[in-house]
Amino acid sequence: MKRTVPFFESPIVLAPLGGPGTVELTAAACNARAFGSLACQYSDPERMRRDIARLRTLTDKPFGLNLFMNNDPPPVDADHLSRAHQRLHVYRDELGVPRPEVPQSPPLYHDEQMRVVLETRPQAFSFTLGIPSDAVIAELKAAGIYTIGTATTVEEAVALERAGIEAVCVQGAEAGGHRGTFLHYEVLPLIGTLALVPQVVKAVSIPVIAAGGIADGDGIAAVLLLGACAAQLGTAFLLADEAGTATAYRDVLKHASASDTIITEAFSGKPARGIANRVTRELADPRERAPYPHQNTMTRDIRNAAASQGRSEFLSLWAGQAFPLAREASAAEIIESLLAQTRVALRSRE
Template identity: 45%
Template sequence: MGTSAWRSLAAKLGVEQPLIQAPMGGGITTPELVAAVSNAGGLGSIGASYLAPEDILRQAQAVRALTQRPFAINLFSPVGPTKSVDPAPMLEILARYHAQLGLPAPQSPATALPDFLGQVEAVLASAPAVFSFTFGIPSASVLESFKSRGILVAGTATNVQEARQLEASGVDAIVAQGSEAGGHRGTFAGPFESGLVGTMALVPQVVDAVKLPVIASGGIMDGRGIAAARMLGASGVQLGTAFMTCREAGTAVAHKAVLRGARDDSMRITRAFTGRPGRMIANEFITALEGSEAVLPFPAQHYATIALRGAAARQGDTRFMALWAGQGAALSRDVSAADLVKALLSETDTVLRSAVE
């Protein structure tokens, strides 16, 4: 049941258990959440993709003030230049929703994420135990800059082809992101539809295709999911949605309530809020923009909708919030991160013991 692989990855990460809290941007992965998971024996992760270098440094310092244990920092790989698109149609749509929330008219959005190499320098200076990434593969020089300092490197794959490319690049571990996962799809070698492989099917195929530790991700919410991942050959697991309702998470109150009340069929993959396919709970904004040609490329759409999303979160108006969620959201719990980690590990042990009786 993968006990040796499980222990081996834990030793490499420097943690008691290779149970990773997924890196989630937008303020969800607060220093308190990251540190609580690490202090509980897992690996907390900072979602730093939208952060300026100085903010990455501040986040890492805040985590270090709360824990001496290992943690990870995650970035988006550079996505390259996007085609220029007139933002006027999107801004016209957004203006109607801005008016409903008492916001001024939207302005032309930024079209680029913070400078990636500047972010890399900030992560290197922060010296996490693990550097993880998604949306592609950074350059060989970037990866070497981490490996030369003893920082483990983990990349995200949504199909076997991507896993093989990651192995060839020299990463230390691969996160196999099943289609059930909440958040952005990490697919980079082809259209996102080519990465819509379920966790149950994806993990064993990736395990067979590469010689690296494989970390299962997508739809895992309790000990049953962790035990299943281990039986499929995973060396570790990464959970995102499960941690979003923890008390330390920066998830908006209304968002947490929607997660706990979600059904198995509540989620959609949409470009509506960021311009890149991602799984979240459907709402009025997603429905209104379904199939719309006005949606801007990533990250312009992300920046265009920030004001709307922020105001909606403050007002508790879930019609216009980006309600990120994996397909297992209905299994969410209202607990502390430490209690969740404890429960997950206890449940896993119970399931695995019963499997051999």
């Protein structure tokens, strides 16, 4: 039986892109027949409401909202936190950013963000790094919101299906941004998209969306042949006209090579794939940084200043392994050409 997500108009999903994502990019993707997601993790509830209202003025198509699930800061030793905080001063000094006296605490508004999702009723709610509680899943269902979880292993996909989640986004190791891994592993599983998608398709009966390293129509066709119902692309849109990708970040994407991406915890305290730079090299030792979400909060002033000063050595340059395939064009042009390439690739198989 063919597994599909009923409201997808094409096999392309614009990934939620915390940082470079914008309301304009989501709307443009939706209007071009992709399913557009809006990353809300870094938006406070007020900004979420404003963004969702504006998105609805720019498109009448369905869209998805996205949040992280593991938001309770872990207990962390005060001395370790203070050391990690002070370690960052050298970057602040170079950028001319004032040194905050105490480490900035992560904002605690996950429950309010969830409330905004429930009240604004997007077509879909996607999430990563965990599973919502049974009570929240029941509320999402009661509100008619379709749920899409993220899995990086077969076990996680099975756990999502058992929890009643309606579709699973399978994130291969090639993917840019944070790894969605949420079951406890001593070693971070890094299974490639090509290997993981067919295993998940076999293990669950809900629709599978493939993500990671897909940035052209051949890649989309490949995951459809593996049994996915759609491909979720993030990196392919980082150079889109509507993306908020900082100029210095764009410059690196245009000149680096695929061998430059690494998995790093330097910026956020959680493993994420991006292009290596001075900060990822200098904060490679876990003793030098705090766990997520502390590190993410503490590096924010540095990342913001680096973006406005054009200093890519201090920016989190999230990118998947396929970033050299990303094109500079409008989201509509990118999607149109991806769809045309996918059609050709699938036809050549007939």
